[in-house]
Amino acid sequence: MNGSRPWWQSAVIYQIYPRSFQDTNDDGIGDLNGITQRLPDLIDLGVDAIWISPIFRSPMKDFGYDISDYVDVDPIFGTMADFERLIAEAHARGIKVILDFVPNHSSDQHAWFLESRASRTSAKRDWYIWRDPAPGGGPPNNWLSEFGGSAWEFDAATGQYYYHAFLNSQPDLNWRNPEVVAAMRDVLRFWMRKGIDGFRVDVIWHLIKDRQFRDNPPNPNYHAGRPPNEALIPLYTTDLPEVHDVIGTLRRTVDEFPDRLLIGEIYLPVERLVAYYGRDLGGVHLPFNFALLSARWDAKHLQALITEYEGALPKGGWPNWVLGNHDRPRIAGRVGQRQAAVAAMLLLTLRGTPTIYNGDELGMPQVDIPRHRVRDPFERNVPGIGVGRDGCRTPMQWDSSRNAGFSRVDPWLPLADDWRSNNVANLREDALSILNLYRRLLRVRKERPALSLGSYRPYVVDEDLLAYYRELNDSRLLIVLNLTDGPQALKLEEGAHARILVSTEAKRDGDLVKGTVTLAGDEGLVIDMASR
Structure with missing residues (x-):
């Protein structure tokens, strides 16, 4: 707490995409020990909390956002002992640790889904969303996957379809089932007992779907070149009123432990986003505000955006700002290298809790990934229209040694072309670098509470x-x-x-x-x- 304020109101959060942060076991993929190794660099930068994208056991069809065991660490990232050491080392340095929680869907390799699809009479059949084919055959309705194609996958063995908002290997859990809710609450408790300080909840506005499974209406503003799922308005698949009851339950679970934080990933207009603070602020503490990710970069537009957001906040609701993440093009790629420094100052001086995406403090560019190196399933499913996320997930650039100090072997994604000059070691020695701008701004935030709490x-x-x-x-x-x-x-x-x-x-x-x-x-x- 900061006086009577929760710690997260004055904190700066730093998102780590673990696959691309630091490799310590020479497989070309970052790991938990790599994060532990780099904690001194994060202290030097001046951040207060790290949010780690998923490290749970997973087949990695969507690089960790397809979980096969919610209470285990994937061997790619290390062991549970490695994770426990990371928490202990981070806490010893005063850094909070936030986990990515992915409750909307599991992997199709999760034991829950394997049991669910075993038969129509399985005890866990209703843990997922199963429907009979349409009367004339085919999918039950017109719902579309975010990653292209129908959101329904036919299971020949049981003669029904299951719903998947994303990949067909990511079946959606049925959050209308109290047993699912209870199981997921136990997952949260498991990690909080490990010492986790909070959760960023993936696609939280997706959790509840229409009881009647009505068709989504067509989008009159859809045009070619946009992702195909945008051809429909997701009226019956996202942002349903009942989702707030579920979120209230998650919040009460988090509140069982002191000083924990609940963040929601929500891509919605401001007037709908702020509803996720919940009745009497009983929803998520911070509904992620992504307005800057797609903002037109001119003063008039940004001023209007800030004014709208500040005016929409419920009484007592704490604001937050996000400049970059693992799903959207790098800020330097959006506004240019010189304006990326201005954007950093904007992020770290607006009212509210800021989130920095790893590498943005270096002005890392958006990388053009050659077709043969594409890993992102979204880009593979819907090629050619620019939906690929690999370009913002390239390895962290630490120094000018082999592979930018990220790994001693070829990394899972190619490095940016500028890694030999644009890296932590070099930029730290340059007083005019964007890295040192971030360090100065973060130091002033700590020295001047007006910037963090004013x-x-x-x-x-x-x-x-x-x-x-x-x-x-x-x-x-x-x-x-x-x-x-x-x-x-x-x-x-x-x-x-x-x-x-x-x-x-x-x-x-x-x-x-x-x-x-x-x-x-x-x-x-x-x-x-x-x-x-």
Whole structure:
């Protein structure tokens, strides 16, 4: 707790995609011991918590998001002893550990599903979603898989279809069945007893499906070149009202243990996203806010986006921001290398809990993966329209030794072309690097509670500059971000004598400013307005 506040309100979360973080057993795939080995680097960076994408036992058809045992570690990543050591080492350094929980679907190799599909009278038949064929034959309705094709897979042995929102090897669990709910609550308790500090819940808005299995309506705005599942509006397969009852149950389970965090992965418009805080804030603590992942990168649009989100939050609801993750193109690929530094300042100075995706602190690029190296099942199922996620999952770039210090053998995905220069070891020595910008911003967040816990107030500006105050008690900071590549000037409030705490240009840190401040192209500033 921070005073009376939970730890996660002032924390910075760092997402680790474990397959690509650090390999210690020479198989080209990252592992748990690799995360433990790199904890000093995370301390040096200044983050407070790590969220680890799935490390559970899995056939890896969707690289861990197809779980065959919810209470075991996959040998690719190590052993349960390795996991327990990671938790102990992280906690000893003051770092919280958050696990990725994937409750919507299991692997088709999970013992639950093997029993469910054994016969129509199996004790676990109703643990998954089974339906008879349509009257004329074929799938029960028109529901589509997120990864292409029908969401229904026929099981010849029992003569019924099972539902899968993603791969046909990822059957959806039936969250209307109390036995499923009870089993999943026990999974959460198992990991919390291990010392886990929280969970990021995968596709949480998918958990409940329509009781009547009605067809989804066509999407009138669908056009060629978009993922085929978007041809339908998922009216009866996602974001159903009953999902909030399930989430409330998960929250009560997490609340059985002190100071635990529940995060929900939810890709929905803001007005629907905020419902996931739950009645009386009894839902997830943080419904992930992905607005920046697809935002148009101009000051006017970003200001409107921030204002809409702040205005939609329920009373007492704590905001959060995400700039990148393992499913979306890298920020440097979206806005360019120079604006990636401005984006970092935006992420780490907005009100709320920020999440950094591993490698974004290096400005790692979005990598163009050759066709013969594609691993992502989404891209394999729906090729040619840019849905592949491999390009944001390439190995972490630690130094200029072989394979960027990630592995002593060829890694599971190719490295970015810039790894020999753009790596932790090199960037740490460059005062002007984006890595050192992240380090400076994270240090200032700890020194200035106004950045982590203060209020947000927009500053009236033109279309090229985004500016806002962060205020707490007598501390008042002004953040100014130049979203263009040309110089811009901002008139400060009358009589202001201020000091630059952090500039994306570094060499201006500590400079005094008054009257008007001029920013270079692609520059961002954190200004202490209390200085004299």
